[in-house]
Amino acid sequence: MRGIQLVGLLVFMPFLANGQEAWDHLRKKHDKNDDKKITTAEYDRGEATFKRLDTNEDGVITADDFTRSGRRGRGARPRGGNGGAGRMITRVADADRDNVVSAAEWKGFLDGLSISDGGAVDVEAMLGGGNGVERMTGMLDKDNDGTLTVSDLKAHFKELDKNNDGELKGDEIARRRRPRGRDGAGRGSRDGSPQPGRPHPGTPQPGELAPDFNLPYASASKKTVQLSSFAGQKPVALIFGSYT
Amino acid sequence: MTNGPLLEDPISVLERGGVAQQCTADLNLPMPAILDRMDDAVSKAYQGHPDRLYLVGKNGKISYAGARGPFGFDPEGWSEAIEKEVRAQKGKHWF
Structure with a gap:
């Protein structure tokens, strides 16, 4: 087999899961007084995550935040009305x-x-x-x-x-975004985002220099990878993904 | 689902690395996983959340920029861009 012509990198960004199992796990871990709700005083993993878990935005994390009928915030209804x-x-x-x-x-x-x-x-x-x-x-x-x-x-x-x-x-209805064209310019998919000629502010576009980074591998090794080190050598496929 | 880090945002690089390793193992991913910084700087630079595909050409410039997932996640388009990029490397063979 000839040498590898492409480098693939998965850029990992964890994401939250939810559901009954999620609530059971969180309750065992954080509900110190066993009153079936987790307050900010009991939760020690940061305000940002607390707010994300408190999907009905009532100031406490309860089982209701993990059931579809219980959620009144981010999870249950679409944001911004329709x-x-x-x-x-x-x-x-x-x-x-x-x-x-x-x-x-x-x-x-x-x-x-x-x-x-x-x-x-x-x-x-x-x-x-x-x-x-x-x-x-x-x-x-x-x-x-x-x-x-x-x-x-x-x-x-x-x-x-x-x-x-x-x-x-x-x-x-919300305005539908039209898909960008083919030719490697981010054809997008059936939802047609983003709008042609008006991508999301800050999104790197074809033809622009890729934002450089120096990030560690997920393995226990202390090695890091510098994106720009591949320039002139081989293309790099990037997958930004999350895992629940 | 019962693993703590899978439920709550990791609060350290070590924890994030643990989740990433579990992901790589669970999904049997053939490519290396790298970790974004805890401030998600690279993810923000690429607007990568929750998922997105890019191809950086041999010249260091963006060759393909997919739309944001899940609806914009287009593996077929990305794959075509990769094949085109690799074919453009004169005299080389795709695998």
Whole structure:
């Protein structure tokens, strides 16, 4: 085999998990007076993490923060009002990408869904494959039964359609971002982010010098890797990822 | 799920490294994992959270910049960019 032509690096950023097991673990670890709630005085792993775990933002960490019905903050509803569900529905139903989900588009979308005998929508098919099945299901599962059904989708549509005209447009939905073009310029995926010519401020763009870094390996070794050391030698594939 | 660091943000590089090693082992990842600083400086520089793909060309410049995951995570596009970059290395073979 010839020499390796590419270096792959996984840049690791831990992420939080949640659920009943999560609450059980946290309670055993931090609920010092066993009153089934963890206060800031009992929690010794930093304010930022405390706030992230306190998903219903009531100032204490309890089992409610780990159940979908209990969450009233970050986990339960989309932030900024309609943003989450509206954006999701626009993404999958706005066929002509004009930021309006017309009555015809909505009907076409519903008619085109693949539905199991039990009534569950095939979310992966709906998304056209790829990532996001769990997130989409979680965000649009209106009756919290663990599956996405046509009833859930219709309930969301009805909620979003404030003027009840059978269409979603303007303030009723968040503006959909258009995908960037191909050619290595970050084609993005089905959600079409970010907008062409207006990427997120600070995001490195094709053609720009890659922000350099010198970071340690995750192994016990004390060795570090300097990105710029590969310049002139070989390309570097970077995967930014998190793990729960 | 019952492992502490998997639940709460690691509060030290050592702890973060432990989680990263567990991730690498659990997923049997063939590539090396490196750790961002505790201030997430590199992740912020690349807007990498929660997941994102990049390719840095041999010239040290960004060759491919994927959109932010999960919806923007596009392994196929990234893979195409990698193949194109490697094919561009004249006289070399892709694996």
